[in-house]
Amino acid sequence: MSVCAMALSKSLWRAAPRLVGAGANEPLDVPNMNLPFDLTVGEVPWEIMVNGIGGPGNPFVEFMEEVGWADVNSWGVVVNSFEELELSHIPALESFYRDGARAWCLGPLFLCDQAQAQAPRDKSKGAEGLFERAVAPPGSVMYVSFGTQADVSSAQLDELAHGLEMSGVPFVWVVRSGSWSVPEGLEGRIEGRGLILRKWVDQRYMLGHRAVGGFLSHCGWNSVLESVSAGVPILAWPMMAEQPFNAKLIVEGLEAGLRIEAAGSRVADDGVVFKREAICRGVRELMGGAKGRRARDRAQALGRVAHRAVGDGGSSRDAMTRLISELREC
Known part of the structure; x- marks a missing residue:
């Protein structure tokens, strides 16, 4: 947090x-x-x-x-x-x-070990195939993941699937739900442009890949830090706990992301469902609109600051030195 x-x-x-x-x-x-x-x-x-x-x-x-x-x-x-x-x-x-x-x-603590942070990690099985087949230009692919705790309804996942398809933007989407079925015919229509994965992926590898230019995220703090550190702007879709605060910080405070618009959403038995049209507009704006370009510039600037913070003379490195010093005096 x-x-x-x-x-x-x-x-x-x-x-x-x-x-x-x-x-x-x-x-x-x-x-x-x-x-x-x-x-x-x-x-x-x-x-x-x-x-x-x-x-x-x-x-x-x-x-x-x-x-x-x-x-x-x-x-x-x-x-x-x-x-x-x-x-x-x-x-x-x-x-x-x-x-x-x-x-x-x-x-960001995962950047503190620079040797580990810069070492090649295992590729997310299947995802690199999309990048290679599509010869995806830098920053052209949207990465979509809502972490491991958020429970997203099947109705909402349907709308998300259609919204991603409508956007025309290449994407890699990690789905955690074990009960949801991909809408009939969708995988054939998105073949070569979209990939839906139901297994664990290395999120840092995904966000660090040159082809990834946006992250549709629930705004859990680890995901926010990983995205910012990679210089990737966020399309915010907060779902629980402090995530709405994280989303407002990244979108309105730091201007390193945009937010899915709630206008036109509908209420279902299992919660509010954002419509595919709103999802499509958000994805297109982040990946190709003027607001998205500004958010990307800001995210990349913050990414450079994040790496400096854990380096020699950086704010996090200095704070660690002071903390160790005070602990030794206790």
């Missing part, structure tokens, strides 16, 4: 009781945080609202309160992020801790 999302979640957890009954479009002013985006009550993840107002007797809420007490009374927190990405949010997070505890931004 980013520093921004951590500080924001802590603030809103405390504020949850007074938000009950507030209108979804009511703006939120979060004390002590200079957010680079606007926030409304309706954009607060339901987990924060429910857990924040659960009250005594709710075992999960009591457990979270115990964890929170241990957290704020700890010596500090290590964050898998880097200072340049977090804007002015580090002091806001540190304000929740006692006795001068610190927030140490040491990431």
Whole structure:
């Protein structure tokens, strides 16, 4: 989780009781945080609202309160992020801790071992075949993945499949669902342009491939960091927990991505379903529109900063040196 999302979640957890009954479009002013985006009550993840107002007797809420007490009374927190990405949010997070505890931004941690980060990784089986067959130009392929925890309905997966087909953009899509069936005839229509995988892939390999120019993502923090570090812009589709905050940071705060538009979405028995037309528009804009080009330029600039952060003299390397020094003095 980013520093921004951590500080924001802590603030809103405390504020949850007074938000009950507030209108979804009511703006939120979060004390002590200079957010680079606007926030409304309706954009607060339901987990924060429910857990924040659960009250005594709710075992999960009591457990979270115990964890929170241990957290704020700890010596500090290590964050898998880097200072340049977090804007002015580090002091806001540190304000929740006692006795001068610190927030140490040491990431992106997977880049800290530069030899490992630059070593060739196992290719994602099947994906490299698409790149080779299509002789995909640099930045022309959309990578699509929603991680391992989000549960996406079959109705939504159908809309996504048709939206990707309608876009005309080459894509590699990793599907976790074991119950969803590809719409009849679709695999034949996308042959040579689209690839649907149902197995584990090396996401860092995918994002680092020269052909990949965009990432349709749920905005889990590891995925955000991997995409930013590879200089790949994100088409944000947050689904749970702090992901809406991560999406707003990357899209509105850092301007390194775009977002799927909710207009025209419909409500089904298993949640809101984004329509294929909105998905198609988002993919086309990120991969070929003016807004997408600006997001790509910004993502590439952030990627260079991420690599500098873990190098000699970088912010994360210096923070690690200071942390080790203070630990030795304890």
